[in-house]
Amino acid sequence: MRINGEYVVKGDRELVFALLQDPIFLAKAIPGAERLERVGDDTYEATIRAGVGPVRGTFAGTVQISEQRPPEFYRLTIQGHGAAGFVRGTGAVTLVEVPEGTKILYEGETQIGGRIAQVGQRLVQSVARKMINDGLKVLEAEVKQRAGSSASQTK
Amino acid sequence: MAEKLLGSAIRRREDPALITGRAKYTDDLKLPNMAYVAILRSPYAHARITRLDTSKAKALDGVVAVFTAEDVAQSGIPGQVPVGWLLPDMKIPTRPLLAQDRVRYVGEAVAVVVAEDRYTAHDALELIEVEYEPLSAVANPAKAVEEGAPLVHDDAPNNIAFDWEIGDKEATDQAFANAAHTVSLNLVNNRLIPNAVEPRAALADYDPVSGRLTLWMTTQNPHIHRLLMSLASLGLPEHKIRVIAPEVGGGFGSKIHHYPDEAIVSWCAMQLGRPVKWQATRAETYLTDAHGRDHVTTAEMAVDENGKITGLRVHTYANMGAYYSTFAPAVPTYLYGTLLSGEYEIPNIYCRVVGVFTHTTPVDAYRGAGRPEATFVVERLVDLMARKLGMDPAEFRRKNFIPPDKFPYQTPVALQYDSGDYEKPLNKALELVGYEQLRREQEEARKEGRYIGIGLSTYIEACGLAPSSVVGSLGAQAGQWESAIVRVHPTGKVTVYSGSSGHGQGHKTTFAQIVADILGVPYDDIEIIQGDTDEVQYGWGTYGSRSAAVGGSAIAVSAQKVVEKGRKIAAHLLEAAEDDVAFEAGKYYVKGAPDKAVTIQDVALQAYLAHNLPPGIEPALEAAAFYDPSNFTFPFGTHVAVVEVNPESGEVNLLRYVAVDDCGHVINPLIVEGQVHGGIAQGVGQALYEHAVYDEEGNLITGTLMDYAVPKARFLPSFELDRTVTPCPHNPLGVKGIGEAGTIAASAAVVNAVVDALAPFGVEHIDMPVTPEKVWRAIQGAGN
Numbered sequence: 001m002r003i004n005g006e007y008v009v010k011g012d013r014e015l016v017f018a019l020l021q022d023p024i025f026l027a028k029a030i031p032g033a034e035r036l037e038r039v040g041d042d043t044y045e046a047t048i049r050a051g052v053g054p055v056r057g058t059f060a061g062t063v064q065i066s067e068q069r070p071p072e073f074y075r076l077t078i079q080g081h082g083a084a085g086f087v088r089g090t091g092a093v094t095l096v097e098v099p100e101g102t103k104i105l106y107e108g109e110t111q112i113g114g115r116i117a118q119v120g121q122r123l124v125q126s127v128a129r130k131m132i133n134d135g136l137k138v139l140e141a142e143v144k145q146r147a148g149s150s151a152s153q154t155k
Numbered sequence: 156m157a158e159k160l161l162g163s164a165i166r167r168r169e170d171p172a173l174i175t176g177r178a179k180y181t182d183d184l185k186l187p188n189m190a191y192v193a194i195l196r197s198p199y200a201h202a203r204i205t206r207l208d209t210s211k212a213k214a215l216d217g218v219v220a221v222f223t224a225e226d227v228a229q230s231g232i233p234g235q236v237p238v239g240w241l242l243p244d245m246k247i248p249t250r251p252l253l254a255q256d257r258v259r260y261v262g263e264a265v266a267v268v269v270a271e272d273r274y275t276a277h278d279a280l281e282l283i284e285v286e287y288e289p290l291s292a293v294a295n296p297a298k299a300v301e302e303g304a305p306l307v308h309d310d311a312p313n314n315i316a317f318d319w320e321i322g323d324k325e326a327t328d329q330a331f332a333n334a335a336h337t338v339s340l341n342l343v344n345n346r347l348i349p350n351a352v353e354p355r356a357a358l359a360d361y362d363p364v365s366g367r368l369t370l371w372m373t374t375q376n377p378h379i380h381r382l383l384m385s386l387a388s389l390g391l392p393e394h395k396i397r398v399i400a401p402e403v404g405g406g407f408g409s410k411i412h413h414y415p416d417e418a419i420v421s422w423c424a425m426q427l428g429r430p431v432k433w434q435a436t437r438a439e440t441y442l443t444d445a446h447g448r449d450h451v452t453t454a455e456m457a458v459d460e461n462g463k464i465t466g467l468r469v470h471t472y473a474n475m476g477a478y479y480s481t482f483a484p485a486v487p488t489y490l491y492g493t494l495l496s497g498e499y500e501i502p503n504i505y506c507r508v509v510g511v512f513t514h515t516t517p518v519d520a521y522r523g524a525g526r527p528e529a530t531f532v533v534e535r536l537v538d539l540m541a542r543k544l545g546m547d548p549a550e551f552r553r554k555n556f557i558p559p560d561k562f563p564y565q566t567p568v569a570l571q572y573d574s575g576d577y578e579k580p581l582n583k584a585l586e587l588v589g590y591e592q593l594r595r596e597q598e599e600a601r602k603e604g605r606y607i608g609i610g611l612s613t614y615i616e617a618c619g620l621a622p623s624s625v626v627g628s629l630g631a632q633a634g635q636w637e638s639a640i641v642r643v644h645p646t647g648k649v650t651v652y653s654g655s656s657g658h659g660q661g662h663k664t665t666f667a668q669i670v671a672d673i674l675g676v677p678y679d680d681i682e683i684i685q686g687d688t689d690e691v692q693y694g695w696g697t698y699g700s701r702s703a704a705v706g707g708s709a710i711a712v713s714a715q716k717v718v719e720k721g722r723k724i725a726a727h728l729l730e731a732a733e734d735d736v737a738f739e740a741g742k743y744y745v746k747g748a749p750d751k752a753v754t755i756q757d758v759a760l761q762a763y764l765a766h767n768l769p770p771g772i773e774p775a776l777e778a779a780a781f782y783d784p785s786n787f788t789f790p791f792g793t794h795v796a797v798v799e800v801n802p803e804s805g806e807v808n809l810l811r812y813v814a815v816d817d818c819g820h821v822i823n824p825l826i827v828e829g830q831v832h833g834g835i836a837q838g839v840g841q842a843l844y845e846h847a848v849y850d851e852e853g854n855l856i857t858g859t860l861m862d863y864a865v866p867k868a869r870f871l872p873s874f875e876l877d878r879t880v881t882p883c884p885h886n887p888l889g890v891k892g893i894g895e896a897g898t899i900a901a902s903a904a905v906v907n908a909v910v911d912a913l914a915p916f917g918v919e920h921i922d923m924p925v926t927p928e929k930v931w932r933a934i935q936g937a938g939n
Contacts, residue, residue, distance in 0.1 A: 057281075081198075083280070083281035085198050086198055086199075086287075088289070111852050112854070113198045113199055113200075113261065113852060113854050114198030114199075114261075115198070115438070117198075117261075117850070117854035117855075117856060117858075118261070118438060118441070118442070118854065118855055118856070118858030118859070119438065119858055119859050119861075121850075121854070121856040121858075121862070122856075122862065
């Protein structure tokens, strides 16, 4: 399954880049994240509760960041599995400065298997899209809040 | 006895129990101290198991045991799931009960949990920790043979399971070189999932004191399962195993095969010394029941300048899945290549079939098994050729039919058709559908921008499986005869023991009809016993439309033996010579003196009392027969589908369906019609709706009834049925079999109708299932 899209956040590119690598923020932003911690320089471990249609379950896995070029690019490799199946994938995130703030371009290729593939295949794409969009909304709110507080600090 | 029961449409005696819910299926059975089994299945199509830890699952409250392949190996049983049909030079990979270090399809069994209740068993599955190292997978048979494709088995290069051929290649190539016209077709025969209403189940009970295993299971052939359990899987002696088929809710082939699961369940019972039960979920059956079809084929037909077919050339990649299912190698070879002559005189035929391993669920016999695939190839080519020649498809068929005076007819692909009269059902079907009028309506409709199509399928099948020596010479590791014992009790009541094993066909009705007519005893005085290896002497079971033709014949022969023994006793009682004693409607009488008579019931009583038997006659009145047919049977017929296609949306509306079948003599017309109805529904299902789809990684993405479309009643018109009767010349009942005919004929009839409807757009073929999207694309792609 291929996923790609773009999203514009009203905020500074450095801030967006930093947030996207901040485990405390990511645990908040990823829907269903029960645990997310950095276990190495570029590696995170996560436990995420997610579901597709009638199949729900907890997925445990790792995210590895590579080819980092702050504040404009990084690549990530994810793998996770649980009783409901497994997810594997790679993706790339590019941040571009635009007049409105920062444009996030993402693209990825994932493979899913197990019960989520058997039962939920036709729903997976839309569920993934919804999770990404929900996460990006949290990001947007966070950026807005931090921009606001930093603005009030400078006053 | 007033009237003949053979041929009368009496209602099935099975149905009151079935429709009132009193029938007992495997999952209805409960034994004291019974535990429940759940099986962990691979989520990967291809992976190495790097770690398997069952400790957390074992620690769950209520879990009795968790087993892996290592435990099976340590127990010292053979632990194999064998293949029952061998082809020359085929690769035979080992198929284990539980995956050892590698999994090869999604759904392959990895570990098994036994728990005090079913919910705990399923919960414990989630606590088993398995680490997989994913490997690349391949699902499509044509891609699996390409250089560099991931290998399913290391010792099967290019994933080639076997490379089989039939017919004369050189002569066929010559026929194509000399042809006036040729047509060719690339097609995919879509993979199907059997959908028996009852998913597979097993209940095993092992008595460690006697060393006996009793196994209730969803089976079409209990004796075959006992044999394979004994020889290959469990290593228990055959006489220490009893396999029982309780009520079985349909099979369509999927319950012929010997799967790992029922053997695992039996082994768990042996390990634990307590009864254990497994009931597959619907999702589990989708992943593990052997699938059907899945061919990628190139086929060509050649004709001479007179429009007579001179050659047929077929190349097929047949998907075997990850392992051989029990009779898998026979299906795309001897049940496919041998049927490619259809109803036609084709002097030269050559067919090559490459069996291919892929990372998918194994493929095996599914209603029709090879013959729907063959019919589809032949009937599509016939239509294509008729169009190319500008001939009416009915006329082109008529011109090429094997004429009635050429039977027995030897085809160039091994079979000898014993009988046939193909124009009769064709004429009857065309008349029934109003063919000429329909063609005119089709013309008129086209002027209004409406697209009606008429599709013919003039099919033949080889069934009544099968002459044992013939199938043996072709690689079967089984006989295909059938057994029967007809036992008349002292009171004249009758019990019949049959090696057939019905699971929806109505054997208890039709077999009783046969016996009632031959013995002249009331229908209600006859009981049919089947589906139990301890009660029934031996049997090869029910599949391949064999129950009436082979099982029924065995019963007829036994019943006739009973009549002859009774004649000796009656002659003695009547003080007449045996030759002077006639038997009719349950009475023995002296020829010319019908008043001087004894009934078969009188004779039965005397046979058991044995106070006054003629010299040399043993007491009791029963007879056994082990009937081996001398040939296959060859039902045939014509099916006509009428469709309307909406060119805007691509939707296909099946307007009418006419079927004229010739299954020889009919035992019970109600049951024959029921079989034809169900068969057509499944054939239409393949043509328009059903498709088991794998993604690139080998995930089955049509894994539920939400994603895999089974035809609903409202998708189908009322079928218009008729028959012709050309009796089978070599069995005592003249019957041929009708269980698969509908499925064999229907998919070709429907697709031919759709393609006929779209003729104005230049569409020549659409692969099944013919979904609205494919129809729409075909119309667009045809460039009109």
